[in-house]
Amino acid sequence: xxxxxxxxxxxxVAEGNPLTVKCTYSVSGNPYLFWYVQYPNRGLQFLLKYIxxxxxxxxxxxxxxxxxxxxxxxxxxxxxxxxxDSALYFCAVRVGNTNAxxxxxxDGTTLTVKP
Amino acid sequence: xxxxTQTPKFRVLKTGQSMTLLCAQDMNHEYMYWYRQDxxxxxxxxxxxxxxxxxxxGEVPDGYNVSRLKKQNFLLGxxxxxxxxxxxxxxxxxxxxxxxxxYFGPGTRLTVT
Numbered sequence: 001x002x003x004x005x006x007x008x009x010x011x012x013v014a015e016g017n018p019l020t021v022k023c024t025y026s027v028s029g030n031p032y033l034f035w036y037v038q039y040p041n042r043g044l045q046f047l048l049k050y051i052x053x054x055x056x057x058x059x060x061x062x063x064x065x066x067x068x069x070x071x072x073x074x075x076x077x078x079x080x081x082x083x084x085d086s087a088l089y090f091c092a093v094r095v096g097n098t099n100a101x102x103x104x105x106x107d108g109t110t111l112t113v114k115p
Numbered sequence: 116x117x118x119x120t121q122t123p124k125f126r127v128l129k130t131g132q133s134m135t136l137l138c139a140q141d142m143n144h145e146y147m148y149w150y151r152q153d154x155x156x157x158x159x160x161x162x163x164x165x166x167x168x169x170x171x172x173g174e175v176p177d178g179y180n181v182s183r184l185k186k187q188n189f190l191l192g193x194x195x196x197x198x199x200x201x202x203x204x205x206x207x208x209x210x211x212x213x214x215x216x217x218y219f220g221p222g223t224r225l226t227v228t
Contacts, residue, residue: 009155032215043119043205043219044158051215090157094215103215105158 006106023091119220138206145211147189
């Protein structure tokens, strides 16, 4: 079985400060890891993914995430937060590029960036 | 290029009524999915399809049926709605070569009274 945990329901940061949204996972096999963002009343938007290669992956809107195999984590980061980054963030995991539909999503973390 | 669209955006049903949610995508994606989103529970997969004419059960399929008669459309049906099916429903699609990159629709907010 595969699972994802986002230990923080809410993250609050001041504009201009660095932000981190945490994600840990559990899978049997090599994980494919993803971050999605959801703005109010909108569907999820793909941010970035880790498949293989460099542990630090860069995505949309200046976000990046670091894959840490020993800690089974894939935390989302941004060096300088913007008020417009305020949204709901989901981490997701799947095993391999097959088994369509087998991604597991976390419960989401609400990020609030204050001016 | 509209991406993934969902119809309707909002709906209120009474217990026992039936309805169909329509999802359409214009990206020629092979895979399509239906999820429900409930507070504190993230996204849960209801059903999915790997191609025209094929469907499969996801994590929470009970009370729902689906059909994929055309590649671009994926229908989600509720035969006898229950209050437990009050939720926001999201459709998504992905290409076969990058199945992990899912593109989501704007959602349908369904309330069952």
